[in-house]
Structure formats: structure tokens, C-alpha cells
Amino acid sequence: MRLTTKGRYAVTAVLDLALNSKDKPVNLSDISSRQAISLSYLEQLFSKLRKNNIVKSIRGPGGGYLLNAPRDQISVATIINAVNESVELSRCDGRANCHDGQQCLTHNLWVDLSDRINDFLDRISIGELIRQNEQQNSQINRNHQGDIPISSYGS
């Protein structure tokens, strides 16, 4: 489990997709301008998201991407792992090439932790994230911290 800007971009882009696709496919140019992520970088990310069956694509004019499953069935962990694919976490994960016992022990401890984080993020779906945020905004229906009205979001 890794949590970098790359994963953040991917989750953000999928959230944008979920929020803006009303059964209609959303094209990457739109996500690019809304989220200020370069088109080509989005292409790289969506290529991996598509290969992992998180989104599906429709080519040609009016095409774009759609979620490949209901919002509540797409977990944050799935998205992050999709774009971080093929990055090995620990140099010795079970294999015996770990000279010193001490090193292997701490590696195991890290792998345990990593698994727990993964389980945690696997239980958070993008649907849940969106709902939770909506609830927050309706509960605290006044300005928080600064003076940016909540109502300016959907503009």
C-alpha cells in the first residue's frame, strides 16, 4: 500500500467521473480542465484504471469514460492499487534473501501494517465518500473556517 500524489490524482479523477457522469460518458479533456491535471497524465492513469476494470471506455465523438461498477462497489484501495501497480513494497516479502533476521522481522511488521491500511481503504467506497461529504455540508449549513460559502461548490 502506497499513498502518493499519483493515487490522489487517480482517486480525484474517479470522484470527478462519478460526480459528473449522469449515465453519459465523461471525456478526459473535461476532467483535465476541471481538476487541473494534464490530459496526458490522465490518459496514463485511466489506461491503468481501465485495465483493472474500474472504468470502461467509449471511443469516438461523445465518448469518454464511465464507472464500470456502482459507486459503492469501487473502493479507494482498488483505485490506488491500480495506478501503483508493480511497485514492490518490501525487498524481502517472505523470500529467504533477507540476510539478517532483524531486517526480516521489521519487514514483516511493515507488511502487517500495510495490509491493515489496505483493508481499511478497501472498506471505503467512493460512493460513501461522496455521501459523507454531502451529509457534512448539510449538517454544518453555515460558513466554516474561512468565508467560502458551501453553496459556491456546484457553480
Next chain:
Amino acid sequence: MRLTTKGRYAVTAVLDLALNSKDKPVNLSDISSRQAISLSYLEQLFSKLRKNNIVKSIRGPGGGYLLNAPRDQISVATIINAVNESVELSRCDGRANCHDGQQCLTHNLWVDLSDRINDFLDRISIGELIRQNEQQNSQINRNHQGDIPISSYGS
């Protein structure tokens, strides 16, 4: 909240420290050779850990580092945040410099998620990690997956 190899190194090093210091300070050279992390990189990490009061140092011969609190009071989140200091997560976190409402919305969603991950990791202490792993090893006292005996760990 970010989760990179840097944080992994830091957590691993603190775990090594916790496991090897019996009231005696542990010097970085030992951690370096046990964990195969370069000495100078450890110095950089421990400089931050010390400034964040996670460890304390003793200079001179026989010196080294000690945990600055009981194992159970040092959370994984604290360690990771200490070494990742001064890395801003999201370009608009509450400030009004976020042109488009859509961008700000997804940013908020990410900040919410990040907070949840942080809370989660703040509830996991290195003491707990070590205990949990000890339990696992005593419960499953036979080979798992491959054929590397558990008993070879502590050698």
C-alpha cells in the same frame, strides 16, 4: 497523509530501535547495518524524529537514540508525519484560490479521506504492531505459504 518509502524507512527504523534498545541507546550505525538503510539517510530521518520528540539522543561514545515515550504512545501516524513534514497535500485546502467549484469539491473529498487515514494510523502504536506480530507467530506455529519456517526469523 502520505505513505511512501520514506515513511516506511522511518517506521522500520523506529521499530528496530524499539526492539533493540533495552534502556541502552541504539546507535544509527547498528540500525543502518541491520536494516540496510544508509547511515546518512538515517541521520536525516532521525533529525526530524528528534525535532518531533519521538526519539531522544545521547551523544558521545556509547551514545545513540532512545524512544522518547513508551512504545504504546508512539503512533505510526506521528512517525510518518514527522518525516514527511512540510509537504502540502492539496493545492486548495479551504483557501479561495480554487477557481472551479468542482476542483474544490474533489479536494475536500480527498482531505476527508486523508483525515480518516490519519486517524486510523494514529490509533496504531508501534507497541501494538510488535505485540500483534508476536501473537501471530505464536498462534500459527507452522509454515505458511512458502516453506520458510517462522523459527528462522529471530536468528
Next chain:
DNA sequence: CTATACTTGACTAAATTAGTTGGTTATTAC
């Protein structure tokens, strides 16, 4: 047929991570 938009791959720039070097300072032991 033409414009749109996905798809792919190679390449480049920027940022972060990791390691190197070469010191200084505090402390212990001799």
C-alpha cells in the same frame, strides 16, 4: 469523410528520495 476522443509508446522535465562527502560538536575512556 471528418471530427472527436480513446489508445499507445517514446521521450523529457521536475520533484522527491536516497546516498555521499566532509565537516563540527559533545562525551566517554584511556
Next chain:
DNA sequence: GTAATAACCAACTAATTTAGTCAAGTATAG
């Protein structure tokens, strides 16, 4: 008091990853 140890510190470099650019394609709607 001087030699050895180990923290402390800063500047520099190498390696890796992230992000973006460029230049092709292919499928499809109209």
C-alpha cells in the same frame, strides 16, 4: 588532554518516481 565514538549538520549528487509533452495510431458518430 587527547583519542575515539557518535550525534549533528549542510551541501552536493545519483537514482527513482511523478508529471507532462509529443506524435503517432484506431474506433465511431454524424
